[in-house]
Amino acid sequence: MSQKQNSLRLVEVDTSQGALMVPYEIRRSRRARYIRLSIGRHNHALLSVPWRCAFVEALEFLRSQGDWLMRNLSEHPTRTSLKDYLETHPRLYAMGKALRLSQGFTRAKPFYVYSTDNDEVELRIRAEGDVEENLIALVRTFAQEVIEKRTMELANQVGARIKRVSVRNQATRWGSCSSSGTISLNWRLVLLRANLQDHVIYHELAHVQQMNHSSKFWNLLRAYDPQTDAHNEQLNPAGAKLMPLGRL
């Protein structure tokens, strides 16, 4: 991480798809007449503001641009370390919810604190060794628990019989389903917005009955997830952003 990225401040902005943590920088300009927003070279929001523009006014403007920021920041992915990503987006998703993430270190065995009736998760990673490696290992342990739990819950809800859920480190796929009824899911699903995460799980559950992508399959999936068409479209851009994360 460069010096610049460390010095960027963070602000939480609302978007139509939930809260987004945005790194930003404010530059005052004697020539600027209006507030101008662009994407800086560290994939951050760069505000050029008139010399006398108040800091709160600039921030208020930034907060009003949530959807624009979501579209444009995600189109310029420069961060591929999980650590950097979670610093600007301190959220994990589990059991249909967004969880506020906090992190710390431990000298003992790494652990996380999470209960399903809470909207927070705390990770305590090993203090020795490579931070990125330790963080990936702990997020994967968390993913193993919550993805399996959520898949079982949704399978019960739709009445799908599954044998086993396996949480893996696939390179490009969110999930797959074998003819024997084993569902394999990518651990990065805990980084994926809750409604999209559920959509991926429903997709594999629909394959338990329909091992193909026929119209019968899509109709079944639409019955499970009425937002299927919109969610399916959002998966590729989300994948482009999230699949490179957490690779050593």
Ligand SMILES: [Zn+2]
């Ligand atoms: Zn499929």
